[in-house]
Amino acid sequence: MKYMATYDLMETARNTNEWLGATARAMASYPAFALSTNPMLQLTAAWGAVAERTFNRMVAKPDWGIRSIVGPDGQDHLVDVKKVVERPFGDLVQFFVRRRAPMARKILLVAPMSGHYATLLRSTVASLLPDADVFVTDWHNARDIPVSMGKFDVEDYTLYLVDFMRHLGPDTHVLAVCQPVPLTLAATAYLAGEDPDAQPRSLTLIGGPVDPDAAATEVTDFGRRVTMGQLEQWAIQRVGFKYQGAGRLVYPGLLQLASFMSMNAERHSKAFSEQILRVARGEASDHDAHNRFYDEYLAVMDMTAEFYLSTVERVFKNREIARNAFVVAGTKVDFGNITKVAVKIVEGANDDISAPGQCLAALDLLTNLPDSKKASHLEPGAGHYGIFAGKSWRLNIRPLVLNFIDANSGDDTAGRAAKAPVKLTVAQ
Known part of the structure; x- marks a missing residue:
């Protein structure tokens, strides 16, 4: 897998999902639909908002956010x-x-x-x-x-x-x-x-x-099961053309994230499903517990x-x-x-x-x-x-x-x- 094409393919998939989320959120939030009683509109907009934020955070370095302390x-x-x-x-x-x-x-x-x-x-x-x-x-x-x-x-x-x-x-x-x-x-x-x-x-x-x-x-x-040759073949890719490190051999953050998520897939799936429902009901906020945790958890580095x-x-x-x-x-x-x-x-x-x-x-x-x-x-x-x-x-x-x-x-x-x-x- 030591190719730039596979790295760019993962980045393309991430970018596409972010765009799909933004599109779903915008389309389902048109004022013209405001009088509709169809709950799928709210759910679609909520799914879009959560998906857009989720895939956007994967390539953004979080801020430390420590502004002041009390002396x-x-x-x-x-x-x-x-x-x-x-x-x-x-x-x-x-x-x-x-x-x-x-x-x-x-x-x-x-x-x-x-x-x-x-x-x-x-x-x-x-x-x-x-x-x-x-x-x-x-x-x-x-x-x-x-x-x-x-x-x-x-x-x-x-x-x-x-x-x-x-x-x-x-x-x-x-x-x-x-x-x-x-x-x-x-x-x-x-x-x-x-x-x-x-x-x-x-x-x-x-x-x-x-x-x-x-x-x-x-x-x-x-670590005991896998050989170094297998690990190099499965995990290592070259950075794509989008970044300054183009051509550098890395273990991509997106690949690591997929591994992290798979270890507790059921728990993560439940967390995102519940967040979509909270957004649809208007109960979520920008810095609620879900966003505070996943804004950091999803931000991965190569x-x-x-x-x-x-x-x-x-x-x-x-x-x-x-x-x-x-x-x-x-x-x-x-x-x-x-x-x-x-x-x-x-x-x-x-x-x-x-x-x-x-x-x-x-x-x-x-x-x-x-x-x-x-x-x-x-x-x-x-x-x-x-x-x-x-x-x-x-x-x-x-x-x-x-x-x-x-x-x-x-x-x-x-x-x-x-x-x-x-x-x-x-x-x-």
């Missing part, structure tokens, strides 16, 4: 998203809070590159901003990156993280969510061996596949082919991270070099993407890290999304993470942070 003085403080480090395949961005002095806590939030934009962590960022200076890895859509910019695989990803950590300095606390967990651990170990003074103070790893074989899921089962294939082969199939056999730019990464970075593992008991045990395996790799620097938390009843952006994150995990950061911030920082301790909130 300790009770005033609103505007938030600006500033690029701190710019790279061809991803930037380091800061959520700069106006009129606020630098915070005691400085957090680097490593966003996944697994089909969705970094904005998937919007609620995570918003929850951390009142208590910390927050920096995020903002990965770019591969379809928009010219072929002349070269490749981007798991080693390049790791080196990007190394550069970002170096830029922020050793007083940084790193949080990695899902896919980047093993590579963030590798970047920290790389710094521990090559530039120890640039290591972050703490590392919080949330629901990631450090050792995929520690607990089976549909993801790991698929991954470079080399990143996707090297992730499957090296992290899942060969288990290079789990076996402490990972090499970056010719340098063997030894996790035993991590001796002073505090590491906390967070897993969800009901996580069906990175099942409990996959992330916890990281602690076994840290053979020279004192037990006093290791911590773990298994959140009862929490699924994958809940441990970094859902109810479990808001009520339990976020306070635990901030307290862990304070406990490993050094005397001066811990003292300043202690002025506003974070307490667990009673769930409701």
Whole structure:
């Protein structure tokens, strides 16, 4: 399938469905039909509105939408998203809070590159901003990156993280969510061996596949069944003529989305059917629960082919991270070099993407890290999304993470942070 024609065919189908939705909505909304009692007109217009929005969102990068936060003085403080480090395949961005002095806590939030934009962590960022200076890895859509910019695989990803950590300095606390967990651990170990003074103070790893074989899921089962040749043949295409990255080999976002949707097809079908009925009855709104979720869920990005294939082969199939056999730019990464970075593992008991045990395996790799620097938390009843952006994150995990950061911030920082301790909130 490594052809531009197949990529353009998918984009044509998406564009056609968006146009059909817009046409149905406009045609069924003519004032001339207003006196008709035929319910099919309202249903047709509603279907058109939902279809148009659905297929339009698939190629639009969502906005962060974090305009302001309330400061300790009770005033609103505007938030600006500033690029701190710019790279061809991803930037380091800061959520700069106006009129606020630098915070005691400085957090680097490593966003996944697994089909969705970094904005998937919007609620995570918003929850951390009142208590910390927050920096995020903002990965770019591969379809928009010219072929002349070269490749981007798991080693390049790791080196990007190394550069970002170096830029922020050793007083940084790193949080990695899902896919980047093993590579963030590798970047920290790389710094521990090559530039120890640039290591972050703490590392919080949330629901990631450090050792995929520690607990089976549909993801790991698929990784075992399929060969690399099959995967390359099925999943990889060349970006079409519409985008700047024309000709680049990618795992297309639209193909990824089809895979995401098929995993819970019945639930998604029901959600869209109910939304059409709500629109027809006039009960829906632009920012209702359905649109808030699907505007983000449907916004997908292409991954470079080399990143996707090297992730499957090296992290899942060969288990290079789990076996402490990972090499970056010719340098063997030894996790035993991590001796002073505090590491906390967070897993969800009901996580069906990175099942409990996959992330916890990281602690076994840290053979020279004192037990006093290791911590773990298994959140009862929490699924994958809940441990970094859902109810479990808001009520339990976020306070635990901030307290862990304070406990490993050094005397001066811990003292300043202690002025506003974070307490667990009673769930409701």
